[in-house]
Amino acid sequence: MAIEVDDILRRNSLSVTDSRKKILSLFLSIHGALAHGDIERKAGEKFDRVTVYRTLQTFVEKGIIHTIPTTDNSVRYALCKDNCTEGHHHDNHIHFICMQCGSTLCLEEVLVPEVRLPKGFTSSEIEVVIKGICKECNNKKNSPIVETAGLRLRL
Amino acid sequence: MAIEVDDILRRNSLSVTDSRKKILSLFLSIHGALAHGDIERKAGEKFDRVTVYRTLQTFVEKGIIHTIPTTDNSVRYALCKDNCTEGHHHDNHIHFICMQCGSTLCLEEVLVPEVRLPKGFTSSEIEVVIKGICKECNNKKNSPIVETAGLRLRL
DNA sequence: ATTGTCGCGCAACTGAGTTGCAAAATCTAT
DNA sequence: ATAGATTTTGCAACTCAGTTGCGCGACAAT
Numbered sequence: 001m002a003i004e005v006d007d008i009l010r011r012n013s014l015s016v017t018d019s020r021k022k023i024l025s026l027f028l029s030i031h032g033a034l035a036h037g038d039i040e041r042k043a044g045e046k047f048d049r050v051t052v053y054r055t056l057q058t059f060v061e062k063g064i065i066h067t068i069p070t071t072d073n074s075v076r077y078a079l080c081k082d083n084c085t086e087g088h089h090h091d092n093h094i095h096f097i098c099m100q101c102g103s104t105l106c107l108e109e110v111l112v113p114e115v116r117l118p119k120g121f122t123s124s125e126i127e128v129v130i131k132g133i134c135k136e137c138n139n140k141k142n143s144p145i146v147e148t149a150g151l152r153l154r155l
Numbered sequence: 156m157a158i159e160v161d162d163i164l165r166r167n168s169l170s171v172t173d174s175r176k177k178i179l180s181l182f183l184s185i186h187g188a189l190a191h192g193d194i195e196r197k198a199g200e201k202f203d204r205v206t207v208y209r210t211l212q213t214f215v216e217k218g219i220i221h222t223i224p225t226t227d228n229s230v231r232y233a234l235c236k237d238n239c240t241e242g243h244h245h246d247n248h249i250h251f252i253c254m255q256c257g258s259t260l261c262l263e264e265v266l267v268p269e270v271r272l273p274k275g276f277t278s279s280e281i282e283v284v285i286k287g288i289c290k291e292c293n294n295k296k297n298s299p300i301v302e303t304a305g306l307r308l309r310l
Numbered sequence: 311a312t313t314g315t316c317g318c319g320c321a322a323c324t325g326a327g328t329t330g331c332a333a334a335a336t337c338t339a340t
Numbered sequence: 341a342t343a344g345a346t347t348t349t350g351c352a353a354c355t356c357a358g359t360t361g362c363g364c365g366a367c368a369a370t
Binding site for chain 2: 357359360
């Protein structure tokens, strides 16, 4: 993993530093999106806030990660799947926010639908964010309820 | 107009105050969305920032206006078309942000498209934000350029 | 007139994000 | 491996959006 991280950084002509390695590997290890706060927390209090901000900014510029808009007005970041190897691409997938576990996911397999705009309008970018319950949370909900000695547990 | 404004406020069981009247009539007079800053400016420096925040919050709660998420992480508000008369409704229209004039519009006539989610996911809310060039800006761009005495003007 | 409710404005605060600058780390070429 | 150039980091200080607490004034009901 460490090698992979170094590689990605170098491919994007970025100096290989501790903070960049740490933050990038966080993204690689986590399935989903991260907010600035998450990163600060999970990075283990080791880096300055400013460093995290600047690192994220750099990654966005290089097309390593992309931002996801949310209704509650907080920015989250996620890895650009094909981008780590290539240059910029315009995202054409949708984003999903689970209202139960709070995680934000890129649904890479769901393409942004066609939208027919009124006459005169031209579009260059479409953002689709869906809120709901994710697969895992739905699974939990549907799992059988076990009753033991008065306790009701969900598996 | 003033009467209409009073009416809307009363229908939502809100006291009729200067700030509410002013802010609501701003929304009624403007075709598009407003950010908090816009309102403070256009209201004529007369109201306290806090009052504007609280008024917007109240309007959102009452379903008079709704929020629009933007990629640049700023919240904008727009009138709920049918909501002024009724209660809450779940928006099913898309939002458009013009990258030239910066205005945000509710495209009431464009319905949110169907999206097929992967197995296991359930959705409760879909947000679609499209960036591009709006009708008016496109019209301007296509209008003939007039050259007069060395000046190049777009009509 | 008295009480209660509601909205407003002020002041003070919080928290996210930014900027400037000096020190530290990284890279490059020898 | 090292010196010098370049980049990145961390600190401090700042800005700006948004929030909270509180007292005052307006209005309504009694």
